Amino acid sequence: MKSLMQKMALAGMFALAAGSAGAAVTVSYVAPDKFTDLPFVPWEREETLKQLTDHFTKLGNSLPPGQDLRVEVLDVDLAGRAIPNARAGRDIRVLRGQADWPRMQLRFSLEQNGQVLKSGEAQLSDMNYLDHHTRYFDSEPLRYEKQMIDDWFEKTIGPLPRNVRR
Template sequence: MQQAFLPIVAAALLACTLHAGANAAGVEVRYDASKIHSDAGDTAAQRERRLEALAEHLRTLGERRLPADRRLEVELIDLDLTGTVRPTHRLPGEVRVVTGRADGPHIELAYTLRDAGGATLASGRETLYDAGLPRLGELRDAGGGDPLRHEKTLLDHWFEARFGGEH
């Protein structure tokens, strides 16, 4: 009798855990790396790496900034990285050149913010762009640092503007 009872208890605990996970706070990010984005990379593998890095950044923002009873769903629709790619014969690969404010990053996304019960609190589709990015002081470390630092800064500003007062 006791052995028959244990699988039922285990199944009930698993169901509760799965249900709690579905409503847990955080950020869920979706994207399609196989889709050609404006300027996210020449190959699906390049796009996958870059989009996943931005998705991870959004998840980290959610962990730090969203209240425990909020869940944010984000779809990264399009990405245009900072600068313009210029082929070079002197160096292997490519060089990304920033000539002015028009070379700032662009990110198109859709989002839905939900409460613990699944009710929609806010949603929208936006194209993020900051004409002030990149700033000349940040370009001095062009050879080092995070190659997606401008795009992550843009996401930081958007997250703060949309959800900064939540936590």
């Protein structure tokens, strides 16, 4: 599991840095095997982390040329709760809107030419995730987590890219 996560982080860094000529985005996961809530099955866990990495990259690609964003994800608690389902062969995520809101803890640094513009640690959460409109379709995996990340990015880093704005 550890080597899988290291490979994911390394592949993510290369893919993210290559995604935009102007901005580089690096996403890493600190001890993902200890995260509060990620799928248990390795390929589902890997896919979840890949989708989060891709989303941070998409947002970071809107940064001005020369700015680099580094994100270390320290913990993830996905929206809803996973309920084992032998019939489906995998867990089913049930969203109730009670104490099952999405949460994420991360450390970030926004740099330009080696100078730190912004940095810090952030506790993201959306207690009302089912009560407000999201810009993502129901079929979009991690739509509530992505909305939560968008809100943080817009408040902390800068405007959302055109392909993500409302």
